[in-house]
Amino acid sequence: MSSLTRVASLVFSVVAIVLALPVAHAAGDDDIFMALRDAARRNDAAQAGELAARLPNYAIPSYVDYYRLKPRLKDASGAEIRDYLARYDGTAIADRLRNDWLLELGRKRDWAAFDAQLPLYVVNDDMQVKCYALLSKLSRGATVADDARALLTSPKEYGEACQTLVSALVEAGQFNADDVWAQIRLAAENGQAAVARRLAPLAGGDEKRVGLAIEHPVVFVARGVGSGRAERETFIVALGRAAKQSPEQAANALSMRAEDKLSAKEQALGWAQIALQASYKLAPEAATWWTRAQGAPLSPEGQQWKVRIALRNEDWRSVRSGIEAMPEALRNDPAWVYWRGRALQAAGKDEDARQLYRSIADQFHFYGQLATEELAQKISIPQAATPVTAAELAATEANAGLRRALKFFAMDLRFEGVREWNWEMRHMKSEREFLAAAEFARQNNVLDRMVNSADRTRSEHDFDQRFPTPFRDVMYRTTQSLGMDMAWVYGLIRQESRFIMHAKSHVGASGLMQLMPATARLVAKKIGMTDFDHAQVNHVDTNIALGTNYLNMVLTELDGSQALATAAYNAGPGRPRAWRSTLTRTVEGAIFAETIPFSETRGYVKNVLSNATYYAALFEGKPQSLKARLGTVTPKGMVQTEQQ
Template identity: 65%
Template sequence: MFQMKWIAGVALAAASVLFAPATLAKKPAAFASDDEVFLALRDAARNGDANRAAELASRLGNYAIPSYVDYFRLRPRINTAGEQEIRDYLSRYEGSAIADRLRNDWLLELGRTRNWTLFDEQYPQFVLNDDNQVKCYALTSKALKGQDVVDDARGVLVNTQNYGEACALLIVTLVEAKQFTQDDVWTYVRMIGESGFANTLRRIASVTDASETALVQAFEKPDGILARGPGGNRASREVFILALGRSAKNDPSRAVSALVKAAEQLNEREREHAWAQIALQASMKLAPDAIVYWHRTNGARLSPDGYQWKARAALRAGEWKLVKSTVEAMPANLKNDAAWIYWLGRAHLAEGDQEEAKRLFGSIADQTNFYGQLALEELGRKVTVPPRAKAPTAEEIAPMAENAGFRRALKFFDLNMRFEGYREWNWELRKMDERQHLAAAEYARQKNVLDRMVNTSDRTKSELDFTQRFPTPFRDVMVAATERLSLDMAWVYGLIRQESRFIMNARSHVGASGLMQLMPATAQFVARKIGMGNFSQHQVNDIGTNITLGTNYLNMVLHDLEGSQALATAAYNAGPGRPRAWRSTLPRVVEGAIFAESIPFTETRDYVKKVLSNATYYAALFEDKPQSLKARLGSVAPKGFATSELP
């Protein structure tokens, strides 16, 4: 189990009470307050228990946040509630975050029931429009009316984990409308196979020219398909290719043997797709032969993961020509990502095209992220803290304290309802300019809601305040802990910023706790190693204890991995054994940035880049001089370590 997972936060006791006390209704002894009733109502709504939700909501007639009481009462009945009841709710709370959330819920139900007339009326009023399935339903509705939506559909159908029923319906609809060809269908079949969503495969089986039984067998029992071979028609050959990818997920070499044996029964295009299926799985296992398989894919149309892992395999192998051709073949949304702009610039640099490389680096050098920082260094400059914007005045901050959405957010944070709090906070930020973002961030600082301060300040592009973006709470404790271990304090703060965003009592969904998000077993292990007597698990959220245990653990993995911050950061997130295994697969010494980009766990890959980017800015703040992210990343050598006793 990972040392760190995403933060599922807990309450900030420091948030002040901003609402008048609710009138107390008579309640059973099980509930000590209206807040407890409200939390139970939220849980009943999440569980789809309409009767329980109605009963609990009836006790909260005078609760401080009636829009959410009414939402939690209505949400479990979204599929049975009358149209007028839903319209009344939307009208009553028009313009609010929770009304937009209910419209999202309703649109999903309208799409599911194919009520396109009402869907088309409501969809333009969905403000956030951030639900992929709603977008798929909207495109389906247009396609059913004869509109050409192919380009928009391809933009939406990039992430198979968000397909659900809606995006599968879109694929079926576009095939039936002859807007998608069988080439399109099989592209999405392979993408679904890569991601592992069998139900989605079943939903589009009817438009594949293959039986659902064959598709499911290729998905769930691929080796049986491989034993029979490709067959004589396109559908059976495509099923065989799907099975190759599924088999390679467990054993790439077995899939390679099957493909080599059957190669003459596939045409050139089919062989390219087959090799791509195997190459992707081999790349994600960091297999040294992955680059060989990618060379056999030529110009095959790949999935988003396929393009990115082909480029990563080329980076690991030092094949800059392949890096360049792969990035240039990526769809626009990937090609325009800062990561691939940077690596394309590096590929041009490797070929001697300095002008184009400089142009590419210059296009992202103003971004305050990992690849923006690296691009800046490629242009001969180091990472510095930008000039601080004029601090928000009391007059600018005052409206933030009066903002109803922020007041609701703080109430939710106090109730450990961070998801609802984030919704309310971010809804208000949509309406604000950069000066107001700085003022809102400063208000969050005053209320000691540091995660909102950081995230709000991070939104600004020209008005920058890095004291908001990179706070240093508990600095006296941190100085003592890091000096005792000769540990880089900038790195520790960079890690905490990513781990918990300074939510003091943060607890992840896997049980990691506190600022440094320590797993129970890790905390116990470190306490024993450093001789912390009488340690008990309830102490892990104590600030001093959490920092002491966290810095000691970080110091242990750093020494275990020969002082590499890149490897140790990965170890803190994914466990010490994994980065040792990952480095052992390297074909050569690589830059730390290449190691980070090719980490096979998406969460850990993102984590390492963000922590070291954070650390570079913290160092610039602490030392008041330019810093090098490249130096911090160092290089990673392909040699193993002795087995460690670390958990």
């Protein structure tokens, strides 16, 4: 079958599914629906009501009714909301409305209705709903301080609910000043000045002083430590913010002008603030400052970066102690399971290490692959599952939620489409259903959902679904002409766009290889594409040609290191050069990846190289080594080698 025939067949499949919805509609109804969606997002209840009335027989009535009701949620009666939830019970959009209603009930402190609805909320991923749930328990006299400490780790998501929870815990005597100052430091660490200011009076602090410490930390630190606990704590907050600009100057301020005015505990807190910011800069003094922070309570970021700096120095004793000091949930993350195994192995505790490796080696990700190699095995493709049967596929095709998802994808409403698709995945009970959903997605050319569905299996696998190779003829020609590793390029595309041809990021990157406009123009000029126009960036051939050439340029510039070049593709070439410049000796690629300061780039490098390892195993038909692909990362001027 030719490429053109395959594309025509896929387009026909999408059209057929959309036409199979209860009622076929003209494009005009879709336009009205889009306007209704926009009106609801603006909370324009009058326009939403008028537009909804023009869609009495729309193919997806649950969304018409949702967008009609959502702008009126504050004033709608409980009976009206319950009627909607009953009519569309078991659907993704009903759970979304229940989420919206729970937030409204929490704001109104209608705990009876809140408590009745909360057990019915399936997704339950809203931080504010969780804070309201603890407020409800607190209102009945329950002790919730430990649950609150475990929950309150991401101030960007707090909103009214979580800030009110902290206030209520203080009022109930379940949070003390230590808890509140920990929250203020966490807010400052995350750049949430408004949250820090609001919490300050709960611990005897001054709202304006805390704001000054966060927004003008160098000035605040220069004034020195004031008297009283609140002033000392505010000074520690300012130290952390000042260290973001210059860890060295903050360290000098603490050691020369403030240490004698602070208790041992306060000094440790100050050093922890400085050490974290120094870690983000990969400063050589970070390890020393973490040592001085011994005993200070650390945020989750602090706990992890303390270990990452020890890793960078191959201080395996500190790696082990740092991981073992983490809360259980964090300690059991595959990253820290793997690195704890390495630390135990370095201490000669080989069987304990192997036990940890075995616990994650069956997981198909970066750390599962590394653990597999520590067990003296290579990365291979598992035996393929029995192909999906016609009956299994027919059952999937009849799934109303997946059909709604396809309708949304056809309208380029990816947010709604993904919500519907993932909701149905949540309710599937067998791996065969996941494989059938992945095949259904493949047949309808929704490759990101194919990957998402196939990735969920644990015992039956189809790696052709997990690691697709669309446009392989174009990719082969392009990579061959450049002498590039096609597995690596596919691994990068899988991470960048999940093969969504018209994907566009929040910063304006476009297409399969997510090219920024300036990068696309630069590369087009360098490779002699004189007639390039940015409208071409979503053309498959052009996107792959530009993206692959750019990747090859940064690979050459960074001495052939896929780890460095992958980081450069995500964060720009200047940043990995800067991170590399802080090295004093060669480090293994896995340690370099683990200690990338940008969380997005850190995850990106791991995922791309993990993907590439599986693609190579598929292409070559033989086991592969992720460690060899990671290689080692050296200071500039030293020879790059592979990790054996």
